[in-house]
Amino acid sequence: MTRTHRLGVTARMIAVLVVLGLAVFPVYWMLVTALTSDEALFGGGLTLLPDLSRLGVFGDALQDGEVVRWLLNSLIIASGTTVLSIALGVPLAYALSRFRFAGKAALGLALLFTQMLPEALLVVPLFAIFRRVDLLNSLHGLVLANTAFVLPVVALILKGAIDGVPRELDEATRVDGGRPPTVLLRVILPLIGPSIAAAAVIAFFHAWNEYVFAVTFIFDKSLQPASVGVAGFIGEQDTSIQSIMSVAVLFTLPAVAFYLFAQKYVVGGMTAGAVKG
Amino acid sequence: MSATTSPARPGRRRTLESRWTPYLFLAPAALYILVFQGLPLLQEVWLSFTRTTLLNPTRSVWVGAENYLDIFTDPSFRQTLVTTLVYVVACVAGSVGLGLLVALLLNGRFPGRGVARALVTVPWAAPGIAVALIATWMFNAQYGILTKALQAVGIDPGASGVLDNPSLALIAVLATTIWQLVPFVAVVLLSALQSVPQELVEAAQVDGAGRWTVFREVTFQVLKPTIGLVAVLMTIWSLRRFELIWLMTRGGPLGTTRTLVIDLYAEAFDAKQLGVAAAIGMVGIVISLIVIVGSRFVARAAERQS
Numbered sequence: 001m002t003r004t005h006r007l008g009v010t011a012r013m014i015a016v017l018v019v020l021g022l023a024v025f026p027v028y029w030m031l032v033t034a035l036t037s038d039e040a041l042f043g044g045g046l047t048l049l050p051d052l053s054r055l056g057v058f059g060d061a062l063q064d065g066e067v068v069r070w071l072l073n074s075l076i077i078a079s080g081t082t083v084l085s086i087a088l089g090v091p092l093a094y095a096l097s098r099f100r101f102a103g104k105a106a107l108g109l110a111l112l113f114t115q116m117l118p119e120a121l122l123v124v125p126l127f128a129i130f131r132r133v134d135l136l137n138s139l140h141g142l143v144l145a146n147t148a149f150v151l152p153v154v155a156l157i158l159k160g161a162i163d164g165v166p167r168e169l170d171e172a173t174r175v176d177g178g179r180p181p182t183v184l185l186r187v188i189l190p191l192i193g194p195s196i197a198a199a200a201v202i203a204f205f206h207a208w209n210e211y212v213f214a215v216t217f218i219f220d221k222s223l224q225p226a227s228v229g230v231a232g233f234i235g236e237q238d239t240s241i242q243s244i245m246s247v248a249v250l251f252t253l254p255a256v257a258f259y260l261f262a263q264k265y266v267v268g269g270m271t272a273g274a275v276k277g
Numbered sequence: 278m279s280a281t282t283s284p285a286r287p288g289r290r291r292t293l294e295s296r297w298t299p300y301l302f303l304a305p306a307a308l309y310i311l312v313f314q315g316l317p318l319l320q321e322v323w324l325s326f327t328r329t330t331l332l333n334p335t336r337s338v339w340v341g342a343e344n345y346l347d348i349f350t351d352p353s354f355r356q357t358l359v360t361t362l363v364y365v366v367a368c369v370a371g372s373v374g375l376g377l378l379v380a381l382l383l384n385g386r387f388p389g390r391g392v393a394r395a396l397v398t399v400p401w402a403a404p405g406i407a408v409a410l411i412a413t414w415m416f417n418a419q420y421g422i423l424t425k426a427l428q429a430v431g432i433d434p435g436a437s438g439v440l441d442n443p444s445l446a447l448i449a450v451l452a453t454t455i456w457q458l459v460p461f462v463a464v465v466l467l468s469a470l471q472s473v474p475q476e477l478v479e480a481a482q483v484d485g486a487g488r489w490t491v492f493r494e495v496t497f498q499v500l501k502p503t504i505g506l507v508a509v510l511m512t513i514w515s516l517r518r519f520e521l522i523w524l525m526t527r528g529g530p531l532g533t534t535r536t537l538v539i540d541l542y543a544e545a546f547d548a549k550q551l552g553v554a555a556a557i558g559m560v561g562i563v564i565s566l567i568v569i570v571g572s573r574f575v576a577r578a579a580e581r582q583s
Contacts, residue, residue: 015382016393023397023460029422030411042420092306099299107307114314116565118517120542121558124551125317125324128334148313151306180298209404211520212542227406234413234524241414252407259402260395267398267464 027252034058034245041241057246067247070226073139074208074251077225080143081207082200085154088147089199093158094184098170111152119149119212127216137219145217146207153206154199161195162188198265205255226251325555332549344556353532354540354557361516361536361561364451368515371455373508376462377500381492383463384470394467401460409524412453416440416525423449443531450525450534454518462507469503470496502576509572513565537561 033041034057035050061067095101096108126145127136135141165188173183189196211227218224230251233244259266325344327337348354383394400408415423418438427434432445439445473496481491519538522528528535528543535543537557545554 009387012382012385012387016387016389019379019382020393020396022456024399026408026411026415026456027399027403029415030407033414046422046425088306088309091302095299095302099302101299104299107303110310112569113566114310116513116517116562116569117314117318118519118538118541118558118561120517120519120538121321121555121561122314122317124331124334124545124554125320126313128320129317144313148310151310155306180302184302205402205404209406209520211406211524227404230406230410231520231524234410244410245414248407248410252403255404256399256402259398263395263398267468 027256030245030248030252034242034249036242038240038242054242057242058250061243061246061250066221067226067229067250069222070224070229070247071250073223074225074227076139077142077146077210077214078204078207080140081146081150082203084143084147085151085203086196086200089151089154089158090189090196091184092151092155093162094180094188096155096159097162098167098180111156114149114152117149119210123212123216126213130217136217137223138217139223141217142210142213142225143207145213146210147203149210150203150206154203157199157202158192158195161192165191194265197262201258201262201266205258208255321555321558324552325559327552329551330549331545331551334551337552340552344552345559348553348556348560356532357535357537357540357557358560360447360533361564364447364454364534364536365512365515367451368454368458369508369511371451372458372462372511373504375455375459376507377466377504379459379463380466380470381496383467394464398460398464400457401464403457405457405520406524408453408457409521412449412521413440413525416449440526441530443533446526446530447534450522453525454515454521457521458511458514462511465507466500466503469500473499501579505572505576505579509568512568516561516565516568537564 032048032050035052035054036047037051037054040047040051096104130136130141130145135144169187169191170183173187178186208225209227210225211231214225214228215231218228226247230248233239233247236244324337326339326341328340328343329337379397383390383397387393415421416439418424418434418436418441421438424434424439427439434442434445439449477495478491481495486494516536517538518536519542522534522536522539523542526534528539537560541554541557541561544550544557548554
């Protein structure tokens with residue numbers, strides 16, 4: 001009994017290690033490629049370990065004014081998108097969670113419906129609209145476009161979180177004369193902090209990774225975000241693969257770090273929001 | 278004085294509030310979505326009935342259903358539909374199937390479970406653009422590690438590489454997509470697994486049920502609704518996926534990875550036919566709608582049965 005049990009545990013551990021290896025390997029390979037010499041990369045052999053004496057490539061990448069500007073632009077776009085989508089999403093989620101009103105079902109359906117609209121479809125009409133109101137070639141234009149796509153997800157996550165706050169707490173504040181904005185700000189917001197953090201992570205990295213609007217709406221190289229910069233490396237011959245991968249690592253690391261850090265809440269939020277719709 | 282008026286006041290205020298308050302809270306977001314999604318979508322619907330080119334986008338000529346007739350009589354669009362079908366079905370089956378396996382694997386007790394559950398989400402956390410870049414490098418014709426691995430097992434992708442090989446490109450794009458989706462499915466199913474009643478599992482085991490029977494009769498029954506929802510979500514996401522495919526293959530080689538969204542983007546920006554592109558987009562939206570509505574019917578029927 002114990003022998004077969006121990007065998008089962010060993011088999012499971014091996015399976016877990018294989019799955020983790022498959023999950024992590026491509027990102028690890030990005031790091032290894034950045035830290036491998038030309039001779040080792042193109043010599044025909046196979047180097048599976050990074051050469052840590054080459055860590056300077058990251059310093060070189062951060063010395064490159066263009067790369068820094070990409071990352072800064074991404075940071076601005078992603079921060080703006082996060083703030084705007086949370087600011088619009090919190091009151092919407094509150095209305096959906098706490099009130100009964102005409103058109104509620106239709107609004108819920110509309111939010112679900114937006115999840116199936118491809119950016120690549122709406123990029124043409126949005127381009128036309130943005131040109132008319134002079135929002136092309138600007139970072140705040142991208143903030144506005146990205147917010148539209150991530151706001152429904154943010155709202156659904158936050159609605160799930162507010163659903164989990166007992167209504168008795170609202171009632172207590174209402175009896176004391178608190179109006180709905182007070183209830184939202186004083187009672188509900190402090191209790192859904194983790195879900196707001198999760199929604200913020202999702203909104204931030206949605207914008208961080210957004211490509212279609214950025215590549216279509218931005219003409220000045222100085223306003224390009226990192227997603228466009230990194231995508232531009234694909235098929236490019238002039239930049240060394242180590243430099244390319246070092247920038248890709250700098251682009252990937254914050255996303256992976258934040259998702260791992262906030263994982264518990266992001267998962268809870270995604271299951272409540274995206275899945276339950 | 279206060280004794281007579283105060284009981285009435287909160288009541289009146291509450292009725293005033295309950296009528297307009299929700300709209301005040303939702304108005305900013307609703308207006309926002311209307312302006313930035315509703316309006317452009319309506320414009321696309323209208324564009325799909327016109328002849329409009331990217332070079333002169335403000336001049337549209339109404340052509341009725343001509344764009345729709347054109348695409349449905351075009352054999353290459355039929356290939357696009359088949360490619361989309363293959364891509365979506367494989368994405369959903371692959372991600373849900375493997376995601377379920379990974380969830381079951383990570384559900385038990387074992388040392389390092391917390392670390393394992395965190396690390397397994399790395400593919401989902403990695404930005405899609407970076408994933409496209411690393412996948413392209415791993416499939417590189419000369420130096421790609423996956424190309425070398427394929428050659429080692431006797432598959433020769435040819436001089437121009439996997440992503441330029443008409444019989445391998447779609448498989449490579451699918452593998453990359455599924456790699457990215459599996460963690461999401463696994464994590465969602467893992468949290469659903471927490472609601473499997475352990476007494477029921479133990480009772481079945483006491484009755485002498487094997488592992489497979491326990492899974493089929495207990496675990497799977499609890500997971501079924503979540504699996505259904507995840508499958509719908511994977512379908513919708515796969516129908517709208519753009520960056521990964523576009524950056525890896527641009528829909529090639531020979532159109533073998535040209536899904537609906539790739540087709541509509543190429544039609545708008547390469548062929549510069551905005552009307553045709555819009556019509557292709559509408560086909561994609563109708564398919565998504567059918568999937569959503571159809572899944573609701575199936576879910577309701579399943580609920581009634583149980």
